Amino acid sequence: MRVQVRFFAALRERAGIPALEVSVPEGATVAQVWSLAAKKIPIEDNILAAINMQYAGFDSLVHEGDEVAFFPPVTGGAQ
């Protein structure tokens, strides 16, 4: 099945691409999407993930057509 992958901020720059589509088997998790999409980027503990714009863990299941986003810790608001 196909899922849309998006990267943001420093991860987008490290990936060299803001978005891509990957094919994963049924029952795949966010972690499997990461390893296919991010390829050379080593996984770090602080990387956050979202499925369809809702925070999700790396062990969450993905489904056909999902948008899976990866991003570094957030830094909004006033400093």
Place this chain on the structure above:
Amino acid sequence: MTVLISDHAFDPWSYLAEYQRERVGQAAQTGATAVFVGSMRDFNAGDTVSGMFLEHYPGMTESYLEKISQEAVQRWDLNDSLIVHRVGELCPGEPIVLVAVWSAHRKAAFEASRWLMEELKSKAPLWKKEQLAEGSRWVEHNTPG
């Protein structure tokens, strides 16, 4: 309850006055209004910062801010809430964020506005990239409140 992401400079004080006039009015049940405005500093971690780029996740940033606004309205029984957050290219001194809440009593207003800011800073999908004299860098940690 209003959430707005703005990609251009905004004046929080005139925005607030207009919102108060048009949306909140002279509601007699509102005894307390708490307002927080955050602006861009020209220094961070010992360096002079000349500019900043604020990235967001269109769709998720708005829905996350709406989610915490709804939670705050319910938890503190607020009469109304307002969050405006800037994205894009910013200059030092420009406002980044406006949080305002309206409630019957001051305790709820103080607590809810503080809680909204901390939730926003720790979980809303927003990322700062600072422009320094020798290049740019992504901010990796929030400064403690």
